[in-house]
Amino acid sequence: MTIQWFPGHMTKARRQIEDKLKLIDVVIELLDARIPLSSRNPMVDEILKGKPRLVLLNKNDLADPKATAEWVQYFADQGLPAFPIDAATGTNVKEILPRVKQLWAHKIEAMLRKGINPRAIRALIVGIPNVGKSTLINQLAGKKIAATGDKPGVTKGQQWIKVGTEMDLLDTPGILWPKFEDQMVGMRLAATGAIKEELLHLDEIALFVIKYMVQHYGAGIQERFGVQDLPDDMDNIQEMVKVMEAIGRKRGCIVSGGKVDLDKTSLIIIRDLRAGKMGRISLEKPF
Ligand code: GDP
Numbered sequence: 663m664t665i666q667w668f669p670g671h672m673t674k675a676r677r678q679i680e681d682k683l684k685l686i687d688v689v690i691e692l693l694d695a696r697i698p699l700s701s702r703n704p705m706v707d708e709i710l711k712g713k714p715r716l717v718l719l720n721k722n723d724l725a726d727p728k729a730t731a732e733w734v735q736y737f738a739d740q741g742l743p744a745f746p747i748d749a750a751t752g753t754n755v756k757e758i759l760p761r762v763k764q765l766w767a768h769k770i771e772a773m774l775r776k777g778i779n780p781r782a783i784r785a786l787i788v789g790i791p792n793v794g795k796s797t798l799i800n801q802l803a804g805k806k807i808a809a810t811g812d813k814p815g816v817t818k819g820q821q822w823i824k825v826g827t828e829m830d831l832l833d834t835p836g837i838l839w840p841k842f843e844d845q846m847v848g849m850r851l852a853a854t855g856a857i858k859e860e861l862l863h864l865d866e867i868a869l870f871v872i873k874y875m876v877q878h879y880g881a882g883i884q885e886r887f888g889v890q891d892l893p894d895d896m897d898n899i900q901e902m903v904k905v906m907e908a909i910g911r912k913r914g915c916i917v918s919g920g921k922v923d924l925d926k927t928s929l930i931i932i933r934d935l936r937a938g939k940m941g942r943i944s945l946e947k948p949f
Contacts, residue, residue: 667839667842671839672839675836675837675838675839676705676709678836678837679709679710679786679788679836679837679838680709682786682820682832682834682836683710683711683713683786685784685786685820685832686713686784686785686786686832687713687714687766687769687783687784687785688713688714688715688716688762688765688766688783688784688785688786689710689713689714689715689716689785689786689787689788689836690715690716690718690758690762690785690786690787690788690798691706691710691715691716691717691718691788691789692718692720692749692787692788692789692793692794692795692798692835693717693718693719693720693789693793694719694720694721694793694794694854694856695719695720695721695722695724695725695730695733695746695944696721696724696725696726696850696854696943696944696945696946697850697851697854697856697944697945697946698719698733698736698737698946698948699847699946699948700840700841700846700847700850700851700945700946701789701790701793701840701850701851701854701856702790702840702841703788703790703838703839703840703841704841706788706838709838710788714765714766715742715765716743716744716758716761716762716765717737717742717743717744718744718745718746718747718758718798719733719734719744719745719746719747720746720747720748720749720789720793720794720798721748721749721750721793721794721854722746722747722748722753722754723748723750723751723753723938723942724936724938724942724943725746725942725943725944726879726942726943726944727942729944729946729947729948730746730944732947732948732949733948734746735948736948736949743761743764743765745757745761747798749794749797749798749801750794750797752801755798755801755802758802758825759825759826759828759829762783762785762829763783763828763829766783782824782827782828782829782830783828783829783830784822784829784830784831784832785825785829785830785831785832786831786832786835786836787799787831787832787835787836788835788836788837788838789835789836789837789838790837790838790839790840790856791837791856792855792856793856795835795837796835799823799831799833799835802823802825802831803823803825803831803833820832820833820834821833821834840856842857848862849866849867849870850945850946852867852932853867853870853871853932853935853936853945854935854936854945855936864925864928864929864932865906865924865925865928867928867932868906868924868927868928868929868931868932869899869902869903869906869928871931871932871935871945872902872905872906872909872931873896873902874945875940875943876892876893876896876902876905877896878943879940879941879943880892881941882940882941882943883905883909883940885940885941886934886939886940886941887908887909887912887913888912889905889908889909889912891908892905893905903924906922906924906927906928906931907922907924907927909927909930909931910922910923910924910926910927910930913927913930915927915930
């Protein structure tokens with residue numbers, strides 16, 4: 663799903679989350695492990711208003727494990743517990759409940775002291791489109807969730823999903839908008855698939871990816887595309903285009919006259935990156 667965000671959409675999204683927050687004890691903030699800051703809503707602290715929060719770095723199967731470990735530390739330094747997961751395969755998803763319980767333990771203790779039987783913790787998943795919210799809800803539910811609102815006789819509105827006996831999860835996540843005004847953020851979102859590539863210039867995104875890869879993951883390009891000569895000067899656009907042409911030639915993206923089809927090459931580069939075929943790549947690092 664790609665949403666084009668206009669100020670009206672943002673106001674509505676914010677109001678919807680604020681309505682849900684009234685029902686919620688703990689928020690699960692889902693970020694893309696490859697681009698934790700670029701996949702983060704710029705107003706998230708303000709919107710969540712100090713609710714206890716767990717940060718999950720999703721799609722960690724595609725991210726550089728070393729960078730992810732640094733990001734976990736980065737969030738811990740800000741007092742936010744964070745850890746990586748793969749919602750698609752379920753890796754680390756079992757860790758979520760114990761960590762949510764830790765965040766709510768003081769309330770449970772207070773209830774027990776007053777002689778009140780503690781109820782299940784109420785949680786909400788929030789994040790930008792495509793970060794994996796529905797995938798995670800399905801993993802936590804342990805099954806595909808039916809669209810209950812469409813069935814006759816079933817009440818529309820919020821439904822709770824039981825995650826064991828100790829946590830109830832709202833079945834609809836909070837959708838937040840990304841910080842797309844910054845051009846580099848836009849590139850990272852496009853490269854990872856948070857924004858549809860059709861909305862942007864493919865060659866620009868591919869050049870951004872190649873430049874980043876040459877700087878940080880040269881071996882990934884050499885292994886995947888068999889391009890041996892990587893340029894020293896990443897700001898020399900002609901040198902970078904030469905790398906793209908070499909990739910295009912290797913992958914048979916040739917048009918009549920023997921020229922390289924740069925659009926097709928760009929698409930291959932972007933798709934390979936998103937599928938993890940150049941290795942586990944993080945496009946943003948904290949330190
Ligand atoms: P939502 O818009 O936030 O609800 O995102 P979705 O749950 O629809 O997921 C968006 C895309 O990301 C889908 O193609 C998912 O299969 C994919 N996805 C979700 N979690 C993971 C993950 O951990 N690893 C990978 N590789 N893909 C994932």
